[in-house]
Amino acid sequence: MGTAKTASYDELRMRFPTVDTMRDYARTHAPHFAFEYADGGAGCDAGTTRNRTALDAIELLPRYGALAEAGSTEISLFDQRYAAPIAISPMGTPGIVLPGADRFLAQAAQAARVPYTLGMIGGATVEEMAALAPDVLWFQMLRCSLSDHKIAFDLMRRADACGVRALVLTMDVPVYTTRPRATLAGLGGSRFSPNARMMWDIATSPAWFAALLANGIPRFANLKKYMPPSASINDVIAFTQREIGGAFSWEEVARYRDFWKRPLVIKGILHPQDAEKAVALGADGIIVSNHGGRQVDALPASIDCLPDIVKAVAGRTTVFLDSGIRSGSDIVRALALGANATFAGKAFLWSLSALGAEGPAHAIRILQEETRATLAQLGATSVADAQHVMTRHIPRSWAALR
Ligand SMILES: Cc1cc2nc3c(=O)[nH]c(=O)nc-3n(C[C@H](O)[C@H](O)[C@H](O)COP(=O)(O)O)c2cc1C
Numbered sequence: 001m002g003t004a005k006t007a008s009y010d011e012l013r014m015r016f017p018t019v020d021t022m023r024d025y026a027r028t029h030a031p032h033f034a035f036e037y038a039d040g041g042a043g044c045d046a047g048t049t050r051n052r053t054a055l056d057a058i059e060l061l062p063r064y065g066a067l068a069e070a071g072s073t074e075i076s077l078f079d080q081r082y083a084a085p086i087a088i089s090p091m092g093t094p095g096i097v098l099p100g101a102d103r104f105l106a107q108a109a110q111a112a113r114v115p116y117t118l119g120m121i122g123g124a125t126v127e128e129m130a131a132l133a134p135d136v137l138w139f140q141m142l143r144c145s146l147s148d149h150k151i152a153f154d155l156m157r158r159a160d161a162c163g164v165r166a167l168v169l170t171m172d173v174p175v176y177t178t179r180p181r182a183t184l185a186g187l188g189g190s191r192f193s194p195n196a197r198m199m200w201d202i203a204t205s206p207a208w209f210a211a212l213l214a215n216g217i218p219r220f221a222n223l224k225k226y227m228p229p230s231a232s233i234n235d236v237i238a239f240t241q242r243e244i245g246g247a248f249s250w251e252e253v254a255r256y257r258d259f260w261k262r263p264l265v266i267k268g269i270l271h272p273q274d275a276e277k278a279v280a281l282g283a284d285g286i287i288v289s290n291h292g293g294r295q296v297d298a299l300p301a302s303i304d305c306l307p308d309i310v311k312a313v314a315g316r317t318t319v320f321l322d323s324g325i326r327s328g329s330d331i332v333r334a335l336a337l338g339a340n341a342t343f344a345g346k347a348f349l350w351s352l353s354a355l356g357a358e359g360p361a362h363a364i365r366i367l368q369e370e371t372r373a374t375l376a377q378l379g380a381t382s383v384a385d386a387q388h389v390m391t392r393h394i395p396r397s398w399a400a401l402r
Pocket of ligand 1: 170
């Protein structure tokens, strides 16, 4: 992890040619708790596996003869140009994977010109991240109903004041569920109480420990303002578990929509009728997502829900897809099934474990280059062109069940 001089893309590509190779490395080299926190899904991991199985099953039919050279991966989202149809998903406490992670993600996204989504329970404030990633910063919020949503409205005010490009509201955390692998690794309890294995892992992971010394203990930085100065880390965890999250009602989402004047994206949609509700409320975008398989392992793969949702919204909102994205092939699969762009979470966490601060830039570059190559292989000249690529997969529509 981490190198003294900055390695070139070619040097890094020889070591880590794909996102999956970074995951393999993370599994064996990252502190055990860090890998388990990032990688472990809900229940028996069936949801994370299903995301992968569903994506792998989609075939794309190439056309040859018309395309002179590889096309562009650029896209336009909410009147702004981005370099590729890939965004960094919001992740609470990525600093567990590597202290300072929020900063490394933001810097890489700004340099590469792709959206970076800071989570409200992330490890840096929205003001700090706006200074680092002024052109690409998005901000994600969970429901926060305390004092008639007072904190939520203040956070939106702060995000607006520092020029956040889009607000993402997460709908799919009506409850906190258990991720057994993270729990067994010593995380996910109501108190922070490192177990012996965690202490050993920290002591034997010099890169992680150095990042801790340089960047401090991962903390819920955005919430500090609302806590008494004397609040301990366990007070903050208790506050977060008590006050943040819970089931958003559509009426509450409508209040947030009225307040927030910039682009609004609703995250965690799987049902076409929920997608229609989001459109009716004035959402500028929706993220078709099963939270990367981290909420309940019985949820469908989000890619399997995508076609019905694309049909239901019929171009009235921007459609994003996340959950399971690991490669350019996956990104183009989602585009071919009607998504406008994709998000990825774990791919970027593994990159941090594999390459430290340099990881996110490498992951973005891999995904962008693979997307460019896949589009060219299929005869698509642009991201928009991908929607004309023929796909074949087992139809798994829910529509027939209604
Ligand atoms: C460690 C971790 C923490 C996450 N925390 C949040 C969060 O606080 N809010 C949220 O909306 N989604 C959260 N997510 C879900 C991601 O935003 C995204 O939906 C998911 O990671 C996509 O699947 P993928 O990891 O397979 O790419 C988290 C994901 C991970 C891996």
